[in-house]
Amino acid sequence: MVYCGPPSKGCQTCREKKVRCDQRPGGCIRCAKARRECPGYRNQSDLMFRNESTEVVRKAKAKAASKSRSASPGFKSSTPPPPPQSPFPEHDRESSLILGRRNDSPNPTPSNSYYSMAPTIDEKATGFFVTNYIINMDRRPGNSAGYRMDDNLSNCMKAVGLAALASAAHAPELVQEAHRRYLSAIKLTNAALGSPVDVKKDSTLLAIMLLSVFETVTSGRQRSLSAWTNHINGAAAVIKVRGPEQLASIGGVRMFMQVTASLTVSCLEVGMALPEHILALNAQITRHADLSDPAWRYYETMMMLTNFRGHVRCGLISNPQEILARALEIDKAALAICANASCVYEYETVYTSADPGVIFAGYYHMYHDYMSASVWNGMRAIRLMLQEIIRDTLLKLHSSRPPFSTNEQYRAQYQASTSTLYQVQSDIIASVPQHLGYSPTKSTSGGVSGHSFPWSPFNSRVVTPLHSLKSNSADPPMIRSLGGYGLPWAIYLAGSVDIATEPVQKWAIGTLQGIGRSMGIQQAIVLADKLNKKNTGV
Structure with a gap:
């Protein structure tokens, strides 16, 4: 099974006609104009895995046949046969989106191919996370020259992915593994917070945000709200350490706004005003804001309410x-x-x-x-x-x-x-x-x-x-932080x-x-x- 990019979200008719689908809820406008019933849209989670078993078996048999011909009398080749080409791109394997593993058996056969078709649990978790919690799917984590994941962020992604997958697949046995990943991520995050270099990394701030998401999806007890609040407060503290430099790119501003949005909810629940350093940094990004955008208006009004209620x-x-x-x-x-x-x-x-x-x-x-x-x-x-x-x-x-x-x-x-x-x-x-x-x-x-x-x-x-700020390949992925x-x-x-x-x-x-x-x-x-x-x- 290989990663083939994000599948089309259009309806079946638009996909067959290879035209753009507006994906309007209840039926697309093209079907409405043609006065036909829109067949609806596919669930993207169901398309996360693609069965490549037939293709892999075909390639394995072809290779076996090729070896048989080369071993027969009178068969000569002027050039050595090319090495078998992996259907799994190297960068995809590094980003954990690849859903197969190299089989290290010295004598592969058609029944024991070069790749195992069963994805590991980590690969399933990462795939589930990427499909459901990353908003800009065209930029996958670890798939750009400037931005690469570290072990800390990778563990956080797998923890959230496992926790969500446990619920989706009704597999409570995955919860224990999710918590193991979570504890590992906390250990790595604490180590990053103790480093004057790592504490300012985008991956560290993203990891803390994902720790809060983990609390949202896993625990049905009151203490989870306290743990969620602690992670949000931790992210706010990291924002302070990162300073004004983090606002130089649209990725940094976006993460700052996501942390602030979560922090407003936390402050509203306990009746506190926002920290002064958050207000000072927010004043710097106002000049980049599209003041007519409802999303920005909502963001600013939430901050006003939070401070007013706290006061x-x-x-x-x-x-x-x-x-x-x-x-x-x-x-x-x-x-x-x-x-x-x-x-x-x-x-x-x-x-x-x-x-x-x-x-x-x-x-x-x-x-x-x-x-x-x-x-x-x-x-x-x-x-x-x-x-x-x-x-x-x-x-x-x-x-x-x-x-x-x-x-x-x-x-x-x-x-x-x-x-x-x-x-x-x-x-x-x-x-x-x-x-x-x-x-x-x-x-x-x-x-x-x-x-x-x-x-x-x-x-x-x-x-x-925001305007006057441009994204670049080093920007971190945009996650659903709440x-x-x-x-x-x-x-x-x-x-x-x-x-x-x-x-x-x-x-x-x-x-x-x-x-x-x-x-x-x-x-x-x-x-x-x-x-x-x-x-x-x-």
Whole structure:
């Protein structure tokens, strides 16, 4: 089995016609224009391995026949026969994407060929990781002249790949091996952190980010959230050591933004503001940002919310009037995240009575791609937290003298915030079915065959909201640094707000548990337990 590049993601009709497919959810536009039913898209995970057994056997038999002819009387050759050519490129073998091994037997035969057809568990894990956790598949790790993996990053990739593969293949025996790789990666990471040279390497920062992803997909216990937070804090510390030099390339800026995005989630959960060194470095990349890009707007607004919430929590901002004014200001910025955005940020509302256990209110949303859905849900999560702060502040004013109920403006704001909470909560709930594989042409869950991730049912679109910086061959691969944690987090927020009804709470808990079981995101189960305890008061 050889690596033949990323397989086409287009529908069968477009592949047969050899034309570009837009991969629109629910059916491509070419099929729609031709008024034919789109056959749908293949699950990329199912295409990760390709059976080359027949071809290898054919080559082995051909070589055996060639040797037989050369050994027969009267057969002479003026030139020595060329050495057997490996069907596995050398660079692919080095990057662990090759799925075969050289057989060192001195006397190969057709039944004992030069290559074993069974991929090792490490090769399976790496292949699974590359297919599902690296976003820019056209640039595989270790496949460029400037960027090469070290043992530390390789172990982290294999640990995450094994953990995810254990869930996908329902193979709990792989979990132990995944943890062994994880412990090995931690040992190597600690060694790198002690080196003044290695601590600044891209591979070290990437490795720490992958350690946090490992915690997301493996442990369904509360301590995994603490371990995840520790890894994120460690990445933030490495960011500080790397200094401004890391922002000279788009790869360095991208990793900085990914660490910062994860750090905002961690800080929001504990009520802390972002570290000063993160804010100082972030100010330097603003000049490279596309300020009109919704992804950048969301990134900046998340940072504003994180600092505001941390300052309120520690008492740095305590005046109710100031809290209200700042919360409304950030909410206005959040509302503008997707305003006047390109058509890829538009979504369709689909009404159906199918499967009310998943499609909660009889309708759901269809987004163009995973990035669009993530930005929309991120904006909604921001507004949920802000509206709760606004309502809590207004309730405190109500207990003051004179009470806020005598102020018509405050009463109107309280009602508006309550309405916003209900609307944003409903929108988050409506975004979930597509993540689970629903589309207008598939009325039941599991629209994606076999194991899937939150991003599996979506079109792929890489967004880096920066300009004036160019990528190069030395840039590290772009990974899914949150490991799918964004969707469970949004569902948890929707189920934990004060206005959540009992049916919504039960739906959120059940959906989080289902995501943990079916997508291998074990921290979703932690959030389900946390939500259940919050709602029951246990």
